[in-house]
Amino acid sequence: MSLYLFFDVGNTRLKWAAVESNQNPSAQQKKLWAYSGSISSKSLQSAEHREELADYIAKTLPKPDAIGFSCVAGDEAITNLKSLFPQWSDLNWQQLKGDSTFSGMRSLYQDASKLGADRWAALIGARALSTNNTLVVNAGTATTIDLLGSNGVHYGGWILPGLGLMQESLQSKTAQLPLAVREESQQEFGTTTNEAIIGGCDAAQIGAIHYALLQAKKLNHPVERIWLDGGNAKVLLAQIKKSGLQNWPIEQTEGLVLRGVWAWLLQNL
Numbered sequence: 721m722s723l724y725l726f727f728d729v730g731n732t733r734l735k736w737a738a739v740e741s742n743q744n745p746s747a748q749q750k751k752l753w754a755y756s757g758s759i760s761s762k763s764l765q766s767a768e769h770r771e772e773l774a775d776y777i778a779k780t781l782p783k784p785d786a787i788g789f790s791c792v793a794g795d796e797a798i799t800n801l802k803s804l805f806p807q808w809s810d811l812n813w814q815q816l817k818g819d820s821t822f823s824g825m826r827s828l829y830q831d832a833s834k835l836g837a838d839r840w841a842a843l844i845g846a847r848a849l850s851t852n853n854t855l856v857v858n859a860g861t862a863t864t865i866d867l868l869g870s871n872g873v874h875y876g877g878w879i880l881p882g883l884g885l886m887q888e889s890l891q892s893k894t895a896q897l898p899l900a901v902r903e904e905s906q907q908e909f910g911t912t913t914n915e916a917i918i919g920g921c922d923a924a925q926i927g928a929i930h931y932a933l934l935q936a937k938k939l940n941h942p943v944e945r946i947w948l949d950g951g952n953a954k955v956l957l958a959q960i961k962k963s964g965l966q967n968w969p970i971e972q973t974e975g976l977v978l979r980g981v982w983a984w985l986l987q988n989l
């Protein structure tokens with residue numbers, strides 16, 4: 721049996737996972753990854769942290785037969801990532817980019833080489849999970865919202881500051897606003913500065929998803945499934961449920977980008 725190792729380098733977190741060749745990227749079960757983990761993407765900048773990460777991964781899994789990755793954290797991060805396992809120098813690192821081809825899918829992005837590799841990977845991952853009209857929401861450093869038709873066409877999407885970025889920018893660009901902290905007893909409309917900021921940023925994120933649903937319907941691709949992933953997915957989903965939007969066909973998922981890199985790698989082996 722072969723083993724495949726995948727990396728998703730985001731602007732905040734570096735995620736990895738490994739699977740065996742008898743597994744399938746369309747499998748829905750929660751415990752999908754034989755091995756997985758995450759660490760700050762900044763760790764790639766330090767030789768010491770790179771060595772620790774490489775040691776940890778090499779000790780927890782056997783030598784993989786192929787490595788696939790996507791990276792939106794810049795060229796230096798790619799160079800550092802590819803330097804991780806000098807002992808596996810014969811291994812080919814396969815990089816999924818925004819314009820990597822995937823059979824059965826295409827993007828309407830005017831210049832696909834500019835499409836974030838993680839967005840394209842997440843769309844491929846979503847396609848592996850379901851083939852209906854789908855909204856892919858990745859709530860990470862940035863929040864990205866992308867529409868994927870049941871025909872395999874990516875109609876484009878939106879990029880918003882992520883929840884953390886929204887809150888941080890209010891603090892750093894105003895005189896009076898603190899860095900807000902999420903509390904248990906969040907009201908519908910904020911009655912403190914803290915609540916007003918947390919509620920306002922939530923509303924911007926949830927409102928954007930709501931607007932995307934309306935736009936997709938207008939384009940005659942009514943959304944039948946929303947996949948919500950990323951470091952802020954849990955918090956956002958809780959707010960969506962609290963807001964009385966339970967009838968949205970939304971499901972939290974983990975590792976959609978890694979799943980997409982996996983599906984793509986299998987087409988390219």
Ligand SMILES: Nc1ncnc2c1ncn2[C@@H]1O[C@H](COP(=O)(O)OP(=O)(O)O)[C@@H](O)[C@H]1O
Nearest residue numbers: 730731732733859860861862882884950951952
């Ligand atoms: N343990 C955590 N470490 C870092 N960020 C976290 C954590 N938990 C939640 N977050 C939030 O998730 C975001 C990172 O999510 P992630 O999906 O990993 O982003 P990216 O793919 O952009 O690296 C952060 O900006 C932060 O708002």
Ligand SMILES: CC(C)(COP(=O)(O)O)[C@@H](O)C(=O)NCCC(=O)O
Nearest residue numbers: 730731792834835836860861862879
């Ligand atoms: C939008 C992003 C910054 C999201 O990055 P992330 O929050 O996942 O770290 C990334 O997908 C990116 O750099 N995209 C390139 C521009 C584009 O997709 O049009």
